[in-house]
Amino acid sequence: MRKYIYTIIAASITMGAYAQKSDGSAKSLVKAETEFAETLAKKGTKSAYSDFAASDGLVFRPNPVNAKDYYRAQPEAKDVSWTPVYARVSRSGDWGFTTGPFKVGEDAYGQYFSVWKAVDGRWKLALDLGVSHNKPLNKADVQIIEPKDSFKPIFLNDKERATGANIIATTEKTLDATIKSYGISAFAGFISPDVRILFPGYEPILGKDKAIAFFNSMISKATLKTTKVDKAEGGDLAYTYGIAALDYKADLRESFNYVFVYERQADHNWNLIAMVFAPAER
Template identity: 75%
Template sequence: MMNKFLYTIVAASITIGAYAQKSDGTTKSLLKAEKEFAEILAKNGAKVAFTTYSADNGLVFRPNPVNAKTYYATQGDTKDLSWTPAYARVSKSGDWGFTTGPYIYKGTETAYGEYFSLWKVNDGKWQLVLDLGTEHNKPLNKPTNEFIEPKEFYKPKFLNDKQREAGANIIATTEKTLNATLKSYGISAFAGFVNPDVRVLFPGYEPILGKDKALAFFNSMISKVALKTTKIDKADGGDFAYSYGVAAVDYKADLRESFNYVFVYERQADHNWNLISIVFTPADR
């Protein structure tokens, strides 16, 4: 099995060599890498695509987070997955970005949903760091594309691991405060932590866009959320950060369910960190 997998990668290497996935610090370059990733999958299959484009420590949520290269080395191949970015952002440091949009999986039955992918730059190339998705019925709404370029470029020249850790700790404190507030005041606590342009991906629903709609959605069905953070990472530009972990969701219908979550934070002018992306996907517990 492994030899066959490696042979498949080598056989496709000539084709893949034409794809650079290079980063020039722009959202446009990230979208280009994402497009090339989708083209490789359509032509050579998911094994080759994810092995080529994932970072060595990249994770896919299937449903729980697992190393992408390890996972696809042992999975049956598929060319039936396609997706289209609808929203993309890149940090002003040019080394960190994310995309999200609709996907279609044409298996035994056609499945629809929304994907979320987070990318980082390594040796000048975009690499997939996190990939997950939420499934819903055939969409009724056509997505409105929004691809936002960084307003400026800023990357500290002498940033070390200790400073990066200190930066991540700021986000950890924000998330701890959010978690404590959610426990004390229920789901309405999200109101103080989300941006006006927040995007929520939740299983069974098309994207929920904007603070008002997000809060109305949460308040209609959820009473409490408890977060257990696994990892936090901050862009070197200091404008974006992400976290992922496990969330216990208590519904108003007296039901509890476990989810994996990914949050994306954006630093505001007042130095607070607000959520601009909230993704929940079912966890296997």
């Protein structure tokens, strides 16, 4: 009997160790995201974020704070649910992101956005934020996009990583300067045809045409202040986050925490494939 109990305990430990397992695929990332949601529903926010968040993982509540520290100090909650409907992973398998609808209680809705990193063979939550909107009218199409190939440099050093990150930082500085010179329409030159925008009060804005129409109809000016840049070792994806000050055409300015995801194009330029604007507290 005692041996049986030990076997059950050992099996539980083994299962926990293999939860969130990363194999470099978007499918494994979606599995980790789903396990995260299931853990929260069963055990609550403290256990879920304690297990799934990276040691330096951030949640935007509303401004970025350490995920583990934040939820350790919060009351337990189990009334949050979400479903990943879009996922991408770098060809190097070191990080990826998912997004999809969330629900809090019975009548609060929105879209979440999570960046995950592979740490010791497990997916760990690096960034977590979201935007609220009314009950969705449109059903989301599920898109789990696998990397086109696999590549991870063997001898990449910190200097080379810093050089790669600086390319993205320079791209974002160029975007900021171009907006200052030519107005909000400058986003058009930096947006991918399949871009996804999450903005408070709106269901996901999908595609370049809708994105440009959205920006041109609402916003006159924008200023970006980058806080951090991270470029995948495979050289195909990168993300940034920081503070965006948006001037509406209705003579109102509002600050947002933003997360942008860039993808390297065939011409070696970097275009935005995901843009998230979550309210900031100043």
